[in-house]
Amino acid sequence: MNMATRLNKLAAVVTGGGSGIGRAVCQRFAREGASVAIVDTNEDGVRQTLDGLQTNHPECGHHTFVTDVSSSESVEKLVQDVQERFPVIPTIVVNCAGITRDTFLLKMREKQFDDVMNVNLKGVFLVTQAMSRLMVENKVASGSIINVSSITGKVGNIGQCNYSASKAGVIGFTKTVALELGRFNIRCNAILPGWIETPMTQAVPDKVKAQILPHIPLRRIGRPEEIADVCMLLATNEYMTGTSIEVTGGIGL
Template identity: 40%
Template sequence: MANGVLGGKLAFVTGAGSGIGRAACQVLAREGAKVIATDKDEKSAQKTLSLLKSSSATFQHLHFPLDVSRSEEVYSVVKSAIEHFSVPPSIVVNCAGITRDNFLLKLDEDSFQQVIDVNLKGTFLVTQTIARALVEANITGASVINLASIVGRTGNIGQCSYAASKAGIEAFTKTTAKELGNLSPTKLHCREEISAVCFLGKSNGATPTTVEHAALPCGISVAKASRALHRQTSGEMCTECSTRRFGALHRQTSGEMCTECSTRRFGALHRQTSGEMCTECFGIRCNVVVPGFIDTPMTDAVPDKVKEKFRATIALKRFGRAEEVAEVIAFLASDKSSYVNGASIEVIGG
């Protein structure tokens, strides 16, 4: 078992090639996590990987090139990571971000959209994709940490697109905290509109046979209201799902869940006489870190005169370091913050 408060956990970090993302990878690895470092610049992600230290020679950190604004890339990378580690990451850190600064009257539409696509849409795509995988794998107690900015609260001249994207991330996080923190097997069973993506095996080419099943673009057959439910209108368990997960069909003729299946998936039978599943929640926590002015490659382009004006407004009279933000990320990723959900934590120096 790896030492550290994150010993043995798997972390997925976007924007890992520099700045806060790189620092987050280093601190998470120091605390015992296995790290999946992703960045649009693959060489930068490789560099980050070379800086990571693990307490066990058996640990293998991974890196992937990833453009978080492209849903097909997000799905492909998450799927590859799960295939490598056999489990989805239980720590998600969304650090990928860009700026295209200009005054409102001069800012072109494409530049505005690029910032929204990477910063806000990218956070959405990664969070949604991994949350679906966590539900599919019945992983509880996961933690999603998103990166906003104090600019998203105060605004800043020449940064309308960046400020809008970061304000959106904060609102998005508070909403996902309510949804994912309260997500339970019962709600998945009752709400057919929730459709989980299956990452746990390749399709056997089977064709869905009931209205409860759907075929994804990747060809994998999954059930709406996924997990162990996967019911057929005939009263049988989904053949592909049960075969892949449990090594046998575990059919029921009564239309109820197989005792073996539910025991293995939930740690106990949790079967009520009413036929409902246990209401225990997945407990996926979502929090957002709100940095102030942090010394990173993103801020290197800011003129020194402007930097001094910002510095004068900070109580500590200095800019923050990426490592200081990363320490807060590690806290939110750990069980030490087990009752922190939907929180916005400022790291601004006062």
């Protein structure tokens, strides 16, 4: 099979597509022939992602959607808009939207905890439920849901009790969705990135980054494209479901 056409005639919904890892996933899927729904709260971000997409197939049409994944109304509108703008039902969903509100447990405010859970965990639930319903109602032949969790969901991280709890929740959610949707040939898997160079991590001072590097067995920070590679694997492999793949340079072993 031609490597560049593996997603030809398929449509993919990528939340958090306006930045970082989500943008790299949009770029990779577009290169592989998919039509991409670039979903994010950041209007400028989705526009920039769209402008940068390379398209190998004239029939590909990419669209941007300004959606808040933590709001059921916003997600319902997304589902309606996607059906209007794409000729096929999207069968690949990448839940990549995420936020951090870091501080120590002893200082954390309720809002910091709730905000992170609402985007990182409830957002994954809302988008997965809405897109799975659409796939099942339309009797698609197969589907792939890919949830971007984090290695902190497995090992924890100082200053991130809210974030690590949300990402651990995504792992459990992923396994249950895999069990429930397997009979519809819809797969659901999680990726646990380690430290990846994106706007989310760029704010971390160089001094702190230098302290982290010796603890990464591969001695470097990862690239968003290296997460997009694994999204491509999970979008195309037809016998993986319920898994959590660590892409960390060796952190968390």
